[in-house]
Amino acid sequence: MNKKNKNVDMDRLQDIYDELKAIGADAAEPKARRILAGLGFTREMQGRATKNFSGGWRMRVSLARALFMEPTLLMLDEPTNHLDLNAVIWLDNYLQGWKKTLLVVSHDQSFLDNVCTDIVHLDQQKLFYYKGNYSMFKKMLLQKRKEQMKAWEKQEKRIREMKASGSSKKQAEKKQKEVLTRKQEKNRAKNKKDDDEDGPTELLSKPQEYIVKFSFPEPPSLQPPILGLYSVSFKYEGHKPLFRNVDFGIDMESRIAIVGPNGVGKSTFLKLLVSELTPIQGEVRRNHRLKIGRYDQHSGEHLTAEESPAEYLMRLFNLPYEKSRKALGTFGLASHAHTIKNKDLSGGQKARVALAELCLNAPDVLILDEPTNNLDIESIDALAEAIVEFKGGVIIVSHDERLIRDTECTLWVIEDQTINEIDGDFDDYRRELLEELGEEINNPSISAHNAADL
Numbered sequence: 398m399n400k401k402n403k404n405v406d407m408d409r410l411q412d413i414y415d416e417l418k419a420i421g422a423d424a425a426e427p428k429a430r431r432i433l434a435g436l437g438f439t440r441e442m443q444g445r446a447t448k449n450f451s452g453g454w455r456m457r458v459s460l461a462r463a464l465f466m467e468p469t470l471l472m473l474d475e476p477t478n479h480l481d482l483n484a485v486i487w488l489d490n491y492l493q494g495w496k497k498t499l500l501v502v503s504h505d506q507s508f509l510d511n512v513c514t515d516i517v518h519l520d521q522q523k524l525f526y527y528k529g530n531y532s533m534f535k536k537m538l539l540q541k542r543k544e545q546m547k548a549w550e551k552q553e554k555r556i557r558e559m560k561a562s563g564s565s566k567k568q569a570e571k572k573q574k575e576v577l578t579r580k581q582e583k584n585r586a587k588n589k590k591d592d593d594e595d596g597p598t599e600l601l602s603k604p605q606e607y608i609v610k611f612s613f614p615e616p617p618s619l620q621p622p623i624l625g626l627y628s629v630s631f632k633y634e635g636h637k638p639l640f641r642n643v644d645f646g647i648d649m650e651s652r653i654a655i656v657g658p659n660g661v662g663k664s665t666f667l668k669l670l671v672s673e674l675t676p677i678q679g680e681v682r683r684n685h686r687l688k689i690g691r692y693d694q695h696s697g698e699h700l701t702a703e704e705s706p707a708e709y710l711m712r713l714f715n716l717p718y719e720k721s722r723k724a725l726g727t728f729g730l731a732s733h734a735h736t737i738k739n740k741d742l743s744g745g746q747k748a749r750v751a752l753a754e755l756c757l758n759a760p761d762v763l764i765l766d767e768p769t770n771n772l773d774i775e776s777i778d779a780l781a782e783a784i785v786e787f788k789g790g791v792i793i794v795s796h797d798e799r800l801i802r803d804t805e806c807t808l809w810v811i812e813d814q815t816i817n818e819i820d821g822d823f824d825d826y827r828r829e830l831l832e833e834l835g836e837e838i839n840n841p842s843i844s845a846h847n848a849a850d851l
Contacts, residue, residue, distance in 0.1 A: 432461045435487035435834055436480070437659045453479050464491070473501045477508055478770055481659040482796040486827050493839040504774050506531055507798035511839075545604040552601050570600060577601075609729040609775045611752065611783035616761040619684050621648040623790065624670060624762060629679035631669060639665055641814045642679070647762065651790040654806035656819075656826065661811045663794045667691070667764055670792070690760025694770040697747025702740035706730060706750045709739060714757050728752045729776055744771045762790040769797045778803075798823065
């Protein structure tokens with residue numbers, strides 16, 4: 398190689414080094430490992446071929462890839478749905494430091510409160526824009542609804558007065574439309590424009606409120622202990638033990654949220670409690686009168702395909718038709734869906750049928766495994782209120798921070814093949830988790846909760 402060619406190669410090599418430095422190539426692997434660790438991937442899993450992961454873990458890989466790329470616009474559709482609580486806490490904290498544009502659809506209210514600075518509300522085929530987080534949006538929307546109801550009542554009063562003075566209904570409505578048109582023209586003249594475009598050109602419609610109210614029947618009193626594990630050990634055949642010598646018990650006043658990283662055995666623990674699995678050592682004891690109501694994200698899958706929701710509950714509980722429909726309506730299933738075949742229902746609709754079934758079983762204890770996955774925000778709020786009002790014991794596994802906070806659950810963590818009560822509250826758990834991951838901790842949940850309490 399002559400000296401000239403050598404110089405050219407050296408210059409080209411230096412250009413490559415400069416380009417790698419400019420794109421931060423030396424920081425790529427640490428950045429990738431940080432994101433993967435935050436989403437729950439162990440060091441061993443980070444080196445595993447993607448084809449060897451389940452569908453849920455592949456979704457995490459896709460999310461990690463999007464975060465790693467740092468696109469100018471990052472769009473996330475229900476990003477927390479298939480994450481455990483630990484991964485949601487990390488993602489929540491990570492996105493608070495996101496420097497670019499983020500557009501997210503989510504039913505996780507705490508996530509929206511902590512991450513979002515603006516809310517876009519899709520209502521009646523229109524988009525409305527609000528500054529602030531979700532809690533602030535809810536307060537502004539409530540005020541807007543009050544103003545809309547007031548305007549509608551004023552309109553209806555005017556129409557009634559015109560009809561009383563001899564105008565026909567058609568004439569009264571025509572006159573009211575003329576009033577609205579003049580108001581619209583006046584607003585145009587003032588260059589005044591609000592959320593509702595330039596003002597209505599038709600009569601105002603009565604604002605429709607979406608109200609969901611869940612409730613569970615009051616159980617009879619039972620003497621403690623009502624349900625417990627005593628020196629229980631368990632493992633799946635061919636695998637290492639998940640639990641060793643575990644002691645755990647609940648009573649009718651218990652409000653417990655079970656937390657821990659994905660794969661640690663939270664769902665298995667619940668199955669041991671309800672005797673779906675048998676311990677290899679120790680025993681499960683329960684009050685002989687105890688009725689357990691269990692619900693998880695797959696509960697809707699057991700519904701008989703060819704029956705409608707109304708027919709399903711009528712057969713199961715020997716209910717009259719109207720009582721069956723009332724039970725479905727209590728859990729927010731729209732009336733038109735009462736007579737559709739179960740196989741044609743959406744995941745959210747099936748979840749409501751399963752919740753109605755859970756209620757009609759009149760349980761003494763609720764065991765809920767990721768109950769929010771197929772519910773909208775209003776239904777999650779209704780579920781939290783129902784749990785607070787319920788007089789029996791409750792055990793929850795959930796990635797939804799707001800549900801855990803609102804139900805004032807005591808946190809129990811599964812780790813090191815056992816389960817222990819956490820010495821502290823949700824914020825303590827969050828802080829400890831993020832510190833273990835080496836993350837800088839953001840604390841927007843404090844201001845979000847203050848906003849919600851105003």
